[in-house]
Amino acid sequence: MYVASPPPSEAAGLINAGKKRGLVVVVGVCEVSYSGRAAASLGPGRRLVIIKRDGTLLVHEAEKAQPRIWNPPGSSTAAYVEEGRLVVKSVRQRPFEIVRVVFHAVDFVAAFEVSSTDLVLVGTEKDLVEALVRNPSFIEEGLEIVGVEVPVEAGHVDILARDKEGRYVVIEVKRDLATHEAVFQLARYVETYKRKGHAARGVLVAGDISASAYEYLKRFGLQFVKVNPRELTVATYKSTTEK
Amino acid sequence: MYVASPPPSEAAGLINAGKKRGLVVVVGVCEVSYSGRAAASLGPGRRLVIIKRDGTLLVHEAEKAQPRIWNPPGSSTAAYVEEGRLVVKSVRQRPFEIVRVVFHAVDFVAAFEVSSTDLVLVGTEKDLVEALVRNPSFIEEGLEIVGVEVPVEAGHVDILARDKEGRYVVIEVKRDLATHEAVFQLARYVETYKRKGHAARGVLVAGDISASAYEYLKRFGLQFVKVNPRELTVATYKSTTEK
DNA sequence: GGATGAATGTCGCCC
DNA sequence: GGGCGACGTTCATCC
Numbered sequence: 001m002y003v004a005s006p007p008p009s010e011a012a013g014l015i016n017a018g019k020k021r022g023l024v025v026v027v028g029v030c031e032v033s034y035s036g037r038a039a040a041s042l043g044p045g046r047r048l049v050i051i052k053r054d055g056t057l058l059v060h061e062a063e064k065a066q067p068r069i070w071n072p073p074g075s076s077t078a079a080y081v082e083e084g085r086l087v088v089k090s091v092r093q094r095p096f097e098i099v100r101v102v103f104h105a106v107d108f109v110a111a112f113e114v115s116s117t118d119l120v121l122v123g124t125e126k127d128l129v130e131a132l133v134r135n136p137s138f139i140e141e142g143l144e145i146v147g148v149e150v151p152v153e154a155g156h157v158d159i160l161a162r163d164k165e166g167r168y169v170v171i172e173v174k175r176d177l178a179t180h181e182a183v184f185q186l187a188r189y190v191e192t193y194k195r196k197g198h199a200a201r202g203v204l205v206a207g208d209i210s211a212s213a214y215e216y217l218k219r220f221g222l223q224f225v226k227v228n229p230r231e232l233t234v235a236t237y238k239s240t241t242e243k
Numbered sequence: 244m245y246v247a248s249p250p251p252s253e254a255a256g257l258i259n260a261g262k263k264r265g266l267v268v269v270v271g272v273c274e275v276s277y278s279g280r281a282a283a284s285l286g287p288g289r290r291l292v293i294i295k296r297d298g299t300l301l302v303h304e305a306e307k308a309q310p311r312i313w314n315p316p317g318s319s320t321a322a323y324v325e326e327g328r329l330v331v332k333s334v335r336q337r338p339f340e341i342v343r344v345v346f347h348a349v350d351f352v353a354a355f356e357v358s359s360t361d362l363v364l365v366g367t368e369k370d371l372v373e374a375l376v377r378n379p380s381f382i383e384e385g386l387e388i389v390g391v392e393v394p395v396e397a398g399h400v401d402i403l404a405r406d407k408e409g410r411y412v413v414i415e416v417k418r419d420l421a422t423h424e425a426v427f428q429l430a431r432y433v434e435t436y437k438r439k440g441h442a443a444r445g446v447l448v449a450g451d452i453s454a455s456a457y458e459y460l461k462r463f464g465l466q467f468v469k470v471n472p473r474e475l476t477v478a479t480y481k482s483t484t485e486k
Numbered sequence: 487g488g489a490t491g492a493a494t495g496t497c498g499c500c501c
Numbered sequence: 502g503g504g505c506g507a508c509g510t511t512c513a514t515c516c
Contacts, residue, residue: 002245002247002350002351004245022305023291023303023304023305025268025270025291027268027353027355027357034509035477036509037366037418037419037472037473037477037509038364038365038366038367038476038477038508038509039364039365039366039477039509040362040363040364040365040509041363042358042360042362043360045357045358045360046355046356046357046358047357047358048266048268048293048355048357050291050303052303052305052306052307053305053306054305054306054307056306056307056308058308060266060293060295060357061266061357061358061359061360062265062266062295062296062297062356062357062358062359063295063296063297063299063316063359064295064297064299064316064496064497065299065301065310065313065315065316065495065496065497066496066497066508066510067308068360068362069362069509070308070509071509072308072509072510072511073306073307073308073511092509095509097509107355108245108353108355110270110351110353112270112289112291112350113289113305114270114288114289114290114291114303114304114305115285115288115289115290115304115305116304116305116306117285117286117288117304117311119283119285119311119312120283120284121281121282121283121494122281122282122283123280123281123282123494124281124492124493124494125491125492125493126492149514149515151515151516154423154455154459154489154490155489155490155491156490156491156515174492175280175492175493175494176280176494179504179505180397180504180505181505181506184427184431185491188427210503210504210505211503211504212397212504212505216397229280230280233281277494279494280494281493281494282494283494307511307512308510308511308512309493309495309511309512312494313494314494315494315495315496316496335494338494340494364509366509367507367508367509368506368507368508369507392499392500394500394501397504397505398504398505398506399500399505399506417507418507418508418509419509422489422490423489423490424490424491428506453488453489453490454488454489455489455490
């Protein structure tokens with residue numbers, strides 16, 4: 001259902017009816033304000049406004065992947081006419097945040113029932129962890145997996161193993177480029193085991209590592225193992241979808 | 244400009260013409276596949292597809308703020324007809340990633356010239372840093388600001404100061420809740436100064452701090468100062484935009 | 487709801 | 502382009 005250049009009252013009706021069942025798209029000249037943890041406003045300009053049934057409100061402009069202004073799922077959206085103008089107001093309760101869109105002109109309103117599917121994504125860090133658990137020799141010979149996602153003081157280690165000498169091996173996995181953050185994370189986990197009196201060492205397994213991260217890694221006495229994440233995870237899937 | 248239920252060839256023409264000048268919105272029943280660092284696919288369903296002039300491609304469904312599948316700015320988008328069907332293909336070069344949208348039916352195509360404005364956002368961490376620099380007594384009495392965004396080994400300290408005793412005070416600022424990550428960051432920076440032979444201590448300034456972060460903070464001998472970020476930054480702005 | 491960390495994160499800044 | 506960190510991050514998962 002789509003209507004070109006509707007009067008404000010009709011636009012408001014279309015939005016309020018359409019937002020319950022699916023997705024509403026509004027294009028028009030508007031001013032937008034956001035107020036909450038931070039605050040922002042956009043002067044008059046033509047924009048794309050999307051209202052989803054889960055409460056999501058998105059205001060997109062001509063550039064960038066991210067909306068300029070938004071409210072996340074769980075917000076409450078209402079459309080009404082104020083001083084002859086269409087107003088779309090979105091309220092998020094916690095934290096309390098308001099987005100107000102005041103239209104000077106409405107080019108277009110469309111409402112559709114769209115899908116809500118489960119996305120099957122292959123090639124995430126989780127997939128890489130699973131692949132490594134199935135074949136620990138990708139990391140080093142003689143590893144015996146002790147656990148996966150093992151909780152520690154703060155957080156969890158991706159893979160916990162024992163090496164041939166019986167030492168704990170704490171393994172931190174990153175899909176792509178590992179930065180210093182990954183190194184600190186690993187160092188922290190290894191330290192936790194050592195403080196408990198265990199013999200422990202740390203291995204960072206990633207597609208790559210930044211130069212500065214490698215410096216830190218050496219300083220902490222940790223090891224780096226390079227893997228090809230695509231080979232271990234998405235290769236098969238990729239070949240079936242790429243054209 | 245909007246066309247309802249266009250045949251595939253017309254839809255392709257509208258998309259290729261419209262993507263150059265502004266923003267194109269397509270709603271229709273489609274299958275979508277993504278292949279690159281990871282891989283994913285969506286079976287047939289009605290979705291909202293957005294094509295921006297900067298190369299952004301977004302595929303939205305009925306829920307969530309984030310697109311289900313996307314390609315970021317800088318990608319190349321092309322629409323064409325393949326086996327009688329409208330296909331929108333987006334290619335990103337580095338890393339190489341492809342998104343393919345094959346339409347079974349097109350409900351409508353709309354193209355608009357939309358704005359591309361500068362967003363003025365008030366109340367960010369940067370704003371909080373500036374407010375604290377203007378009034379260091381919010382942190383503690385007798386602080387003398389030495390520098391802002393001071394580069395260190397890896398990264399930069401938000402505020403560097405000296406206290407009444409002449410010691411360096413490394414100040415890490417978080418707008419809202421500080422987690423253990425912020426504490427580790429601060430500990431790392433303080434350590435850098437100490438290793439150089441300076442007398443240094445660390446202060447975490449944030450709206451709040453998580454319980455576990457506070458434990459780490461104490462263990463590292465750091466201090467926490469609580470601030471109200473809104474009071475220091477957005478309060479005035481907020482009152483002028485909220486309705 | 488809090489805690490924790492991943493994300494095809496995106497985005498901006500600085501070198 | 503790489504490094505680095507913020508983001509009104511969003512999101513899933515676990516407790």
